[in-house]
Amino acid sequence: MNNYLITGGAGFIGSTLANHLSNENSVIVIDDLSMGKEENLFKCSNLKFIKGSVTDEKLMEDILSNNKFDYIFHLAAIASVADSVERPVETHQINFESVLMLLELIRKYQKDLKRLVFSSSAAVYGDEPALPKKEESVIRPLTPYAVDKFAAEQYVLDYNHLYGVKTSAVRFFNVYGPNQNPESPYSGVISILVARYKKMQNGEEAQFTLFGDGSQSRDFVFVEDVIQALLLVATKEEALGRQFNVGTGNALTLNDLISVIDEALGINLRVKYEAERDGDIKDSVADISRLMSLGYKPNFSVQDGMKKYLVSEKLI
Numbered sequence: 508m509n510n511y512l513i514t515g516g517a518g519f520i521g522s523t524l525a526n527h528l529s530n531e532n533s534v535i536v537i538d539d540l541s542m543g544k545e546e547n548l549f550k551c552s553n554l555k556f557i558k559g560s561v562t563d564e565k566l567m568e569d570i571l572s573n574n575k576f577d578y579i580f581h582l583a584a585i586a587s588v589a590d591s592v593e594r595p596v597e598t599h600q601i602n603f604e605s606v607l608m609l610l611e612l613i614r615k616y617q618k619d620l621k622r623l624v625f626s627s628s629a630a631v632y633g634d635e636p637a638l639p640k641k642e643e644s645v646i647r648p649l650t651p652y653a654v655d656k657f658a659a660e661q662y663v664l665d666y667n668h669l670y671g672v673k674t675s676a677v678r679f680f681n682v683y684g685p686n687q688n689p690e691s692p693y694s695g696v697i698s699i700l701v702a703r704y705k706k707m708q709n710g711e712e713a714q715f716t717l718f719g720d721g722s723q724s725r726d727f728v729f730v731e732d733v734i735q736a737l738l739l740v741a742t743k744e745e746a747l748g749r750q751f752n753v754g755t756g757n758a759l760t761l762n763d764l765i766s767v768i769d770e771a772l773g774i775n776l777r778v779k780y781e782a783e784r785d786g787d788i789k790d791s792v793a794d795i796s797r798l799m800s801l802g803y804k805p806n807f808s809v810q811d812g813m814k815k816y817l818v819s820e821k822l823i
Contacts, residue, residue, distance in 0.1 A: 508532050512576045514561050514609075515583030517543030519687045520626070520679075523730050524580060524737060529554040535574065537561065542586065547686045561605040571616045578741050579623045581609060581663075584656075588630060591652035602655035610666045622741045625676040627660040627750065628653065629726075629791055638758075639794040642678070642750055660750060667748035675746045677736060680754035680793050683812065684730030685819040696761065697727065697813075700768060700776070701820055707774055708822060715776055719783035721762035726754035726792045729812030732805045739801045746801060754793030755805040767813055772822060 509532045515521045516536030525534050526549045533553050538545075539560040548556055559566045561583045584602050585591065591598040606625065613620055632640045633647030648654045666672040687698035699715070706713035736753045740746045759767075769775050795803065807815070817823045 509577040510575060511535070512537070512570065512574070512579045514538070514579075514581050515543065515626075516580075517545055517547055517556065518582065519543075519547075519684070520682060520730060520733060521580070521582040522547035522686055523684065524582075524734055525549075525554060527734055535570065535576075537566075537570065538583065542688070544686075544688070560601075561609065562600055564608055567605075567609065567612055568616075571612045575619065576617055577619075577621045579609075579613065579617070579620065580626070580737060580741070581606065581623060582626045584626065585652070588650050588652045591650055591655070595651040598651055599655055602652065603659045606659040607662055610662060610672060614666065614670055614672055620673060622747075623663065623672065623674045624737060624741050625660060625663040625674065627676050627678045628656045629678050629680045629752070629754070629793065631657040631660070631678065632791070634788055638790060639756065639792045640752060641794040642752060642797055664748050664750065673747060675740045675748070676750040677740055677753045678750060678793075679733065680726040680728055680752065680791065682728055682730055682733050682753075684816055696725075697764070697816070700765065701816065701822070703776060704768060704772055704774060704822060705820065707776065708772070713776070714779050715765070716779045716781055717761060718781050718787060719761075720780060721765070721778070722760050723783075723787070724758035724760045724790045724792065726756070726758055727764065727809050727812070728754045728805065729807035729815070731815075732807055732812075735806070736798055736803050739798070739803055743801045749797070751798045751801075752793040752795055753798065754795055755807075756793055756795045757809075758790060758792035759809055764809065767809055768817070771810075771814055771817055 516525045517538035537557045585598045630653040633649040635645040635647045660676045667674040683697035689698040689702035703713040
């Protein structure tokens with residue numbers, strides 16, 4: 508049995524990871540519930556939930572000085588790009604300063620830590636047009652969110668090289684699956700779409716506003732494939748001090764995504780097209796060859812992942 512700490516562990520990806528690990532391991536979750544929900548977590552003796560912020564130095568020091576962890580997954584963040592533009596100082600405190608504080612606390616109290624895995628983002632690539640995105644692609648962060656993610660990621664990896672803290676980082680592409688909150692400003696496009704379909708199944712009027720012509724494409728990755736990637740990156744020696752794209756390696760346009768859900772549910776969602784927004788990225792797809800070298804293989808096509816997600820939402 509290993510001991511895990513998951514920051515942001517009541518959120519979408521964090522709770523999926525925590526629930527998966529709690530079957531056979533001891534898991535401590537810390538989350539301030541600004542985005543996550545405690546009910547996302549299994550009720551079991553192996554899983555302990557602590558309500559609190561990763562910016563609370565006293566709390567974080569208590570946790571790290573009083574427990575011995577094998578693995579730490581740092582998923583806590585303000586994940587909204589728009590929010591970072593509105594509140595750059597507050598998001599910087601959470602998305603960057605708390606990471607540096609965590610690294611120092613790990614360096615002081617967690618000498619035997621096997622790995623810290625930091626969740627970065629495909630947002631670091633910005634609007635650099637070359638596709639697919641490789642880990643060595645040009646970095647062009649366009650928002651405070653992307654700047655903080657990239658800077659924090661580099662600090663995490665440098666602590667491996669400079670201080671021997673065992674670290675790795677992952678750059679998430681467009682993750683979807685159960686426990687995403689469509690009412691949250693941090694939500695991905697798929698969970699917002701699913702909420703519209705749910706309204707239609709309930710006999711309500713619903714339409715989806717799409718900015719642009721729908722030909723923009725994304726690499727949509729199902730959350731169970733993300734869990735596979737996180738565990739590989741955490742445990743493989745060759746992942747030390749490196750960052751990894753987490754996606755499927757395949758792009759899907761938003762129009763095609765809507766068609767996939769239409770077909771699965773036998774419903775045609777009404778789409779309202781509006782002018783594309785400044786700063787929106789046209790196309791994004793991951794090169795996952797580095798992750799695949801660790802043994803990663805995406806198990807879910809968008810069709811398969813969407814079907815599992817729609818079943819979990821009781822739409823099928």
